[in-house]
Amino acid sequence: MTCSNCSIILPIKDQGLLKIRHSRVSLTQVLGNLGMLSEQMKQEQGREDGIAFRYDSPAELEQLMDRLACxxxxxxxxMEVVVTGSFHVEGYEDWLPFSQLQARIKHPDVMNVIVDQSFSSHMQPIIDHKLDIIGFEFLLRPSHPQRPFQPFRLFEIAREAGLxxxxxxxxxxxxxxKSATCLPAGIKRFINFLPSTIYNPAYCLxxxxxxxxxxxxxTEDFVFEVVETEEIDDLNVLHHIFELYRKRGVSVALDDVGAGYSTTELMNCLQPDYVKIDRSLIDGCYRNSDQKRQITGIVESASRFGGQVLAEGVEQMEDFEFCREAGVSLAQGYLFGKPEPSPPPNFMLSSVI
Known part of the structure; x- marks a missing residue:
């Protein structure tokens, strides 16, 4: 059992061949009309199912892609494309939609971060109603100052590039x-995942x-959070993912409830073990009746299926106090600690004791 989206990432060579194929039009005619079949563009070969161009530098490859973008x-x-080395041995070829190769060439720094895994996890504490730390959320951060990135933008470009x-x-x-080196057993580890990346749950997980x-x-120490910036089209697939996690003892959480696509209807349908209320509802809630009403409604709904409710982005004690009174059992935010490379020293000491 395999999944094509979990295959290796082939590097883009500085010199090689750009192969092109199309399922609907004659490339010879189309590219000829663009003047791309001239000797100057260094056409390498023509075949019934595609055409290949030789390029001698990254700049020339980018030029070829810019011409095709017209x-x-x-x-x-x-249109599908693939880049191979000058002395490529026939075999595995990673054919991509044109837009994905275009994104990979356009953002080489981001590609290096992904391929070299130049990132690490920072940890933000999650506390209970007694202000005791019960777990941490792991958040992606750059591991090298020379390779900075914004996590949201990193995933956005990765999506465009098919990565x-x-x-x-x-x-x-x-x-x-990271959690294995930093946390003792019994401490919850909240880790994000994108359901749209799990194409074959039985294999990908x-x-x-x-x-x-x-x-x-x-496995009981882990909580995997559904983070989705796009609407979930097939809830049956997500239900299946939840089932596979739970069968292995892993808990599941729905992130950003109350904002975007994480609606209360989705929460009631999925019935996650943890319900994380979006920071937009938490910030200033102690003085806003509409936010209070929405938070109370989420707590009441979650209580019907036994979900624990967690308030995200808590920065004011007044907000935390209202949430606690409303039945929110967990919280995280700058009020309790920022994301850091390691847990607080006093936490590790108390955990050992």
Whole structure:
């Protein structure tokens, strides 16, 4: 059992061939009309199912892609491309939609971050109503000052390049490994995942469970959070993912409830173990009747299926006090601690004692 989106990432060579194929039009005719079949463009070969161009530098490859980008968008949607080395041995070729290769060439710094895994996890404490730390959320951050990035933008570009599954899996495994070195057993580890990257749940989730097993960790210490910036089209798939996690003892959480696509209807449908209320509802809630009403409604709904409610982005004690009175059992935010490379020293000391 395999998943094509979990395959290796082939590097783009400085010299090689740009191969093109199209399912609907004759490339010879189309590219000829663009003047791209001239000797100057160094056409390498022509075949019934595609055409290949030789390029001698990254700049020349970028020039070729820019010329192809002039084609009508409806043609580009059905065009596939692949870059191979000058002395490529026939075999595995990673054919991509045109837009994905275009994104990879346009953002080489981001590609290096993803391929080299130049990132690490910072940890933000999660506290209960007694202000005791019960766990940490693991958040992706740059591991090298020379390779800075904004996590949201990193995932955005990775999605454009067709690499968000690679990035999501690598970030998830990195967080699990980091937790093994920083936290004692019994402390919850909240780790994000994008459901849209799990194309074949039975196969894709094996990487996660194999890492936990390899490190001799307890699956009950893990909570995987659904983070989705796009609407979830197939709830049956997400239900299946939840079932697979829960069968292995892992809890699941729905992030950003009350904002975007994380609606209360979605929460009631999925019935996660943890419900994380979006910071937009928490900030200033103690003085806003509408926010109070929405928070109370989420707590009441979650109580019907036994979900624990967590307030995100808490920065004011007044907000925390209202949430606590409303039945919110957990909280995280700058009021209790910022994301840091390691847990607070006093936390580690109290955990040992």
């Amino acid at each position: 084609l009508p968008k409806e043609w580009l949607l059905h 968000h599954a690679h990035l999501d899996r690598s970030a998830r495994i990195s967080a699990i490994e 094996n990487h996660t469970f194999e890492t936990i097993d390899r490190l001799s960790m307890n």
